[in-house]
Amino acid sequence: MRAIRGIRRWRHNPLRRTTDLVEAWLALGALVLILVAAPLTGLLVGRLAEDALQRSVREQRENHHSVVATVVRRADRTPLDPDPETATGRDSHSRVLARWTAPDGTARGGTAMAALDAPRRGDRFTVWTDRSGRMVGRPLDTATASTHAVLAGVGTAAACAGVVEGARRLVLWRMVRRRYEGWDRAWSRVGPDWGRTGTGS
Numbered sequence: 001m002r003a004i005r006g007i008r009r010w011r012h013n014p015l016r017r018t019t020d021l022v023e024a025w026l027a028l029g030a031l032v033l034i035l036v037a038a039p040l041t042g043l044l045v046g047r048l049a050e051d052a053l054q055r056s057v058r059e060q061r062e063n064h065h066s067v068v069a070t071v072v073r074r075a076d077r078t079p080l081d082p083d084p085e086t087a088t089g090r091d092s093h094s095r096v097l098a099r100w101t102a103p104d105g106t107a108r109g110g111t112a113m114a115a116l117d118a119p120r121r122g123d124r125f126t127v128w129t130d131r132s133g134r135m136v137g138r139p140l141d142t143a144t145a146s147t148h149a150v151l152a153g154v155g156t157a158a159a160c161a162g163v164v165e166g167a168r169r170l171v172l173w174r175m176v177r178r179r180y181e182g183w184d185r186a187w188s189r190v191g192p193d194w195g196r197t198g199t200g201s
Contacts, residue, residue, distance in 0.1 A: 019175055030168040038160035046153020053145035060139035064128050069100035071123040075111050094119045102133025110135065 075095040096119050099109040112135060114125040130136050 019179060023172060023175065026168055026171060030164050033164045034161045038157045038164065041160045042153040042155075042157025045156040046149050049152040050146060050149035053140070053149055054142065057140050057142055057145050063130055064136050064139040065103045065131065066126055067100045067103065067129055067133075068124050069098040069112060069114075069127045071114060071116070071119045071121055071125070072097045072099055072109070073121060074119055098125075098127070100127060100129070100133070102129060103131050104133065106133055108133035 073096065075097050093113045094116055096112060096114045097109065098112045098114065099107065102108050108129070112127050114123070116123055116125055128136050128138050
C-alpha cells in the first residue's frame, strides 16, 4: 500500500524526479513478487519435494522389511559407544549380537541396536532389513515426508522473499549513491561561487 501511495503522490508532483518514480515502482514490483511469486515458488518446490519424498517412502516400504531378530549375546562396548555415566537418547538401546532370517529365507547375523534395557540371550526385537537381509534404517513414514516437504516449501518461499527484498535494497542503494554523486558534482560546480552573487567580486 505504501508503494502505491508513493506512486500516486509522486506522479503529478512538479518536484518529482525520475528516480523517485523508479523507487516507487521498484517497491511495488518487489511487493508483488514477495506476495505472489515467492509463495507460488514455495508451493511448487513443496509439491516437487512431496512427490519425491512420497516416491521414496513407497520405494522404502517395498525394499525395507521388518523382521524379528533374536539376541545371541551382548556386544562388547567400543570407543564409539556413549559413556555409560551420561544420559543420552540411546540409553534405552543396547548393542547386541543377533541373528535373524532374511525375507529371502537366508539366516543372517550381526551387531544391532536393540530397544531393550537389559538384553539376554533369546530376547527378541525388531530390525529392518533389505530383501537380502542386510540391516537398513527404518523406512521414512508418510507424515515425516509431508513435514519435510512443507518445510522445503516454506523455506523456499522465505528465501525467494529475501532475495527479492535484498535485490530491491541493492538497487535502491545504487540509486542513492548515484544521486549523491550527482549532488557532489553539482556542488563542485556551484559551491566555489556560493554566496558571492551580486557582491561585485
